[in-house]
Structures are given as structure tokens and as C-alpha cells.
Amino acid sequence: QQPVQSPQAVILREGEDAVINCSSSKALYSVHWYRQKHGEAPVFLMILLKGGEQKGHEKISASFNEKKQQSSLYLTASQLSYSGTYFCGTELTTDSWGKLQFGAGTQVVVTP
Amino acid sequence: DARVTQTPRDKVTEMGQEVTMRCQPILGHNTVFWYRQTMMQGLELLAYFRNRAPLDDSGMPKDRFSAEMPDATLATLKIQPSEPRDSAVYFCASGSLVTDTQYFGPGTRLTVL
Numbered sequence: 770q771q772p773v774q775s776p777q778a779v780i781l782r783e784g785e786d787a788v789i790n791c792s793s794s795k796a797l798y799s800v801h802w803y804r805q806k807h808g809e810a811p812v813f814l815m816i817l818l819k820g821g822e823q824k825g826h827e828k829i830s831a832s833f834n835e836k837k838q839q840s841s842l843y844l845t846a847s848q849l850s851y852s853g854t855y856f857c858g859t860e861l862t863t864d865s866w867g868k869l870q871f872g873a874g875t876q877v878v879v880t881p
Numbered sequence: 882d883a884r885v886t887q888t889p890r891d892k893v894t895e896m897g898q899e900v901t902m903r904c905q906p907i908l909g910h911n912t913v914f915w916y917r918q919t920m921m922q923g924l925e926l927l928a929y930f931r932n933r934a935p936l937d938d939s940g941m942p943k944d945r946f947s948a949e950m951p952d953a954t955l956a957t958l959k960i961q962p963s964e965p966r967d968s969a970v971y972f973c974a975s976g977s978l979v980t981d982t983q984y985f986g987p988g989t990r991l992t993v994l
Contacts, residue, residue, distance in 0.1 A: 771923075801982055801983075803985075809987070810972060810985035810986060810987050810988055811924070811972070811985050812985070813982050813983070813984060816981055816982050856924065858924075866912070866978060867912050867914065867929060867931075867976055867983060868926065868929065868936075868937060869926065869983075870926075871923060871924040871925075871926075872923075873923050874923060874924075
């Protein structure tokens with residue numbers, strides 16, 4: 770079951786904040802976040818494991834709410850380089866390590 | 882800087898032709914994934930291998946697609962015969978339990994006319 774990402778797209782001015790959500794109808798073991806720029810491969814940002822931990826990568830951080838089976842990615846003080854499509858990939862169990870279901874993506878455009 | 886490599890980067894072919902895509906995973910990674918990305922379907926997992934053994938190919942059309950890993954440094958994805966609906970970007974990714982995630986190659990952009 771593919772996770773649901775929202776919003777589908779967001780336009781920001783440099784310095785503004787945004788939140789991207791990734792929701793699953795099934796219990797999750799982990800959530801992986803990737804960013805893909807046009808014409809390039811997805812690049813790994815961070816992984817969140819079951820347990821509700823929060824992680825950060827520069828001014829991009831994420832959380833995992835186990836009760837809601839939802840992860841949120843926070844873009845803080847956005848930079849032009851943050852533009853791209855953000856995907857969440859969800860993993861259901863440790864037995865299926867690496868078998869990720871990706872969301873449809875959230876397109877982020879950061880303008881000067 | 883270790884990277885996943887894929888060849889060819891671009892492939893244009895005619896319907897009915899055989900297409901072979903190759904992937905060299907990052908040295909030391911024991912899990913290799915094949916994905917297909919289209920505007921309509923997004924990123925779909927086609928198949929993946931661990932220690933060269935196929936673990937799951939349920940995402941792959943069985944009648945025309947095949948994936949193999951002849952050795953630890955090479956994974957292949959073959960389409961025979963190719964159809965226009967196979968046009969997409971095919972990504973290979975590799976990872977391991979140590980890395981805890983997967984790293985994508987640059988992709989092969991396939992166009993079937």
C-alpha cells in the first residue's frame with residue numbers, strides 16, 4: 770500500500786518554512802526520506818525508525834508519529850537548494866528490509 | 882566517493898527489440914534494487930536481490946522482464962520484447978543493513994518507439 774504524501778506541491782520564498790506529511794494505513798517499521806532534483810536520481814536524506822525519534826539534516830528535520838503512522842519532514846529557513854521533489858519510502862517490517870513503498874512525491878519550489 | 886553506476890544512461894529503441902540495462906552496486910552492499918519511475922506511476926519497485934539471490938520480483942511484468950545478478954558487481958534488467966509502455970527511467974539502488982538505506986544510481990532513461 771503506497772503511503773500518501775501531502776501536500777502535492779508547495780511554493781516557498783527563500784527563508785520560509787514548510788512541512789511535508791507522509792501517512793500510511795499500515796503499521797510502519799521505518800520511514801525513509803529522499804529528495805530528487807529534476808533529471809537526477811533520488812538522494813537519501815534520512816531514516817526514521819519505529820519509536821518516534823526525530824532526526825535532522827542541515828535545516829531539514831523529520832519526525833515519526835507511531836500512533837498516527839505518519840512522518841513529517843520539516844524544511845526550516847528554506848534555501849534555493851531545497852527545491853526538488855521529496856519522496857517518503859515506507860518499510861513495514863524488518864523481515865522485508867529495504868522493500869520500500871514510495872509516496873507520489875511532494876514538489877517543492879523555493880523562489881528568491 | 883562510492884557510487885552506483887548504471888549503463889546505458891539513455892536508450893532509444895524500437896518496439897519489439899531487446900533491452901538490457903546494467904548496474905554496478907557500491908562495493909560491499911549486498912542488496913540491489915531495480916525501480917521504474919514514470920510520471921503516472923511514480924517510483925515502483927520491480928525486483929530486489931540480497932547476496933545475489935532474488936528476494937522479490939512481484940513488481941515486475943513476468944512475461945517480458947527478467948532480472949539477474951550474475952556476480953556481486955553486476956545486476957542486469959532485461960526487457961524482451963520491449964513495448965512503448967515500458968518507456969520510463971529505470972533506477973538501480975544498492976544498500977546493506979550497515980548503511981540501513983539504499984543509494985540510487987543515475988538511472989537509465991528508456992524510450993521505446
